[in-house]
Amino acid sequence: MKKLLLGAACVALSVAPAVADTASKKIALSNNYAGNSWRQAMLQSWKTVTDQAIKDKKIGQADAFTTSENQATEQAAQIQNMILQGYDAIVLDAASPTALNGAVKEACNAGIKVISFDGIVTAPCAWRVVVDxxxxxxxxxxxxxxxxxxxxxxxxxxxxxxxxxxxxxxxxxxxxxxxxxxxxxxxxxxxxxxxxxxxxxxxxxxxxxxxxxxxxxxxxxxxxxxxxxxxxxxxxxxxxMGNREDELSWWKQEHAENGYTTMSASIAPGIATLAFWVAQQILDGKDVPKDVSVPFLTVTQDTLDNALKTTPKGSVANKNYTQADVQAILAKGK
Amino acid sequence: MPALFSRAWIWSWLATIVVFGLTLTLTGRNGAGGLAYAALAFGAFSVIVGLGQMLVITLGPGNVDLSIPAVMTLSGTLALKAMDAAPGTAFLGLAVALLAGLATGLANYILIAALRLPPIIATLAASLVYQSVAIWSNRGLRIKPPEALADFATGRSLGVPNVALVALVLSVAVWIVLERGAFGRWLLASGQNMRAARLAGMPVERVRATTYVTVALFAGLGGYLLASFSGGASLDMGQEYLLTSIAVVVIGGTSIAGGHSNVPGIWGGALFMFLVVSMLNSYGLGAGIRMVLTGLIIIGIVIAANGRRARR
CATH class of the missing domain: 3.40.50.2300 (Response regulator)
Known part of the structure; x- marks a missing residue:
């Protein structure tokens, strides 16, 4: 009887994580490249959103690491370090879709959740935040x-x-x-x-x-x-066009001069923050499908002025995701 | 005619002419002007950094500057940030770019001379630092060049791109120094046998220092012009000039073992590198085949250019 009760308690515990506290959880960002404005905007988005999340006690720690040489071997070593450092989840922009699978599998075996985005990995145990x-x-x-x-x-x-x-x-x-x-x-x-x-x-x-x-x-x-x-x-x-500020302002100038009209599309660097919240939701015990699809960011003639207003000079149009955004995306995906 | 064929630079020029002709079969004669203009404009940047790389390679085995891309990026970034698109700041920007070149050149030389690091290691390691400073200084934001400067960089005089004229002036200066100046003699002698040059009483270390600073100054100028030309500095703007700067030197007939340099060959190599990609693009070949063919053609020219010297 006692054993049965203990078993029941265990079951209760394993169901309970839906309300589990993620305030003490640690998430790492493994990023393979920082050498262009898109990646820089991505790292800034990550910092803005995760700093706030830490302040709001939604997560304990969210550290960003970038490899210097954009090499899969280097990133694999980085992931192995993260396993040793005891992170609960790794958010990953991978140098290669396949070459990191070994390291990713090691992380999974160590009980670490791996969420890849932008540069995704094919390892079945990892989640993928994909753009169509x-x-x-x-x-x-x-x-x-x-x-x-x-x-x-x-x-x-x-x-x-x-x-x-x-x-x-x-x-x-x-x-x-x-x-x-x-x-x-x-x-x-x-x-x-x-x-x-x-x-x-x-x-x-x-x-x-x-x-x-x-x-x-x-x-x-x-x-x-x-x-x-x-x-x-x-x-x-x-x-x-591709949502860069110089592209959008050139378009705006041409439109003013001769009515030039076009469209613009790209993935928002803030997709990193979406992956972050997906990781948080998984750590929170939510049931998240392995492939999470996100829309790319489109700018049309009607939204051009607004997009330019919110895009820092010389950067790229962006969107930082909130926990509520991600919960809505996940709910819709079900 | 045999005298002409014994010149190491002739092969890069022959290849350039062949590739130009092959592209024209597609474009028709009307495209000739446009293609030549584009080749001169984009080739100019390869010439500017290629001249610097040539001087370093001439210093002898093991001498090469792998920090050129990072120095270009750093100079372009700092210069455009200093100008902040304000009118009348073109010379301020130039000064900033050249100062960045001077500082990185000196740093490279100190690493090589004081710490006795091989130049390949020293410049590669240093370039990580320069690239990081470039990232840190502006976070990859693209600032537009002042309008007058952008107009100059993309403009033409007498039908020739202004950037190509800048490259031409530099080339003539380098050629005069190498062929007529004492410094040129010292550089060539050091490259042929550094020990002999030192024993002969030449200021070998001063030559090395000057050369490593010069290549960085050229890279700084190249970064400044390229950023002004393409509407702003970006963090990966220098990337393709790592291999290009070495390729134009080798294709141009400069001895990779040092001690022999070749200024006209730099132009042949730079124009060729642009035209061969244009040709393969125009013929609609995929990226994979394009890279393989580019590699094979480069190897072919290098064999032709250097085989001649070996037999001589």
């Missing part, structure tokens, strides 16, 4: 189809070659172009999500291209593309 990158690509083409009913030539500016994000967005773009036979992708270059790289790549390929009606991009490359068109003395096509 293919839809991003499809949305760009759909927008251009609406704006250019007669079709025309498209130029594709891609991201960093060999990354899964680049492949996914590009696949979405190419799949959707199939639906609109009036569109033809006449050129494709890699801009590495950086204005100066995109500017250089586009300038090099422009002399060989016919008239371009629209440019599909991956974010962080729209302004450089616009500069390349300007330098070549070509008419401005509809360039999809």
């Amino acid at each position: 990158f293919q839809k991003w690509g499809r949305d760009e083409v759909d927008y251009l189809a609406k704006r250019l009913p007669d079709g025309g030539n498209l130029l594709e500016v891609r991201g960093l070659a060999g990354t899964s994000i680049d492949k996914e967005i590009s696949k979405g773009i190419h799949d959707e172009v199939q639906k609109y036979p009036k569109f033809k992708i006449v050129g494709s270059v890699h801009g590495n999500w950086a204005q100066d790289v995109a500017q250089k790549a586009v300038a090099g390929v422009l002399p060989s291209l016919p008239k371009i009606a629209g440019v599909v991009t991956q974010g962080g490359d729209g302004y450089g593309t616009a500069m390349a068109f300007k330098a070549a003395g070509r008419p401005e096509p509809i360039i999809i």
